[in-house]
Amino acid sequence: xxxxxxxxxxxxxxxxxxxxxxxxxxxxxxxxxxxxxxxxxxxxxxxxxxxxxxxxxxxxxxxxxxxxxxxxxxxxxxxxxxx
Numbered sequence: 001x002x003x004x005x006x007x008x009x010x011x012x013x014x015x016x017x018x019x020x021x022x023x024x025x026x027x028x029x030x031x032x033x034x035x036x037x038x039x040x041x042x043x044x045x046x047x048x049x050x051x052x053x054x055x056x057x058x059x060x061x062x063x064x065x066x067x068x069x070x071x072x073x074x075x076x077x078x079x080x081x082x083x
Contacts, residue, residue: 021048025041047071
């Protein structure tokens with residue numbers, strides 16, 4: 001299991017910082033009691049070395065060593081550009 005890094009796909013919700021983007025990762029799950037499908041969006045700070053990501057881009061992020069206080073992910077690739 002060692003060497004396997006977590007990967008997630010999400011949408012860039014903010015690109016206002018230098019070399020950093022905020023990626024919103026959406027997940028759907030069913031409530032235990034009420035059986036209603038709930039959509040949950042969690043935000044991750046990801047490192048973007050060349051600042052190539054922009055608002056609305058669909059990206060894949062990969063787990064990494066801590067780069068700052070809240071930044072523990074790196075943009076691996078841009079899957080789809082925003083229009």
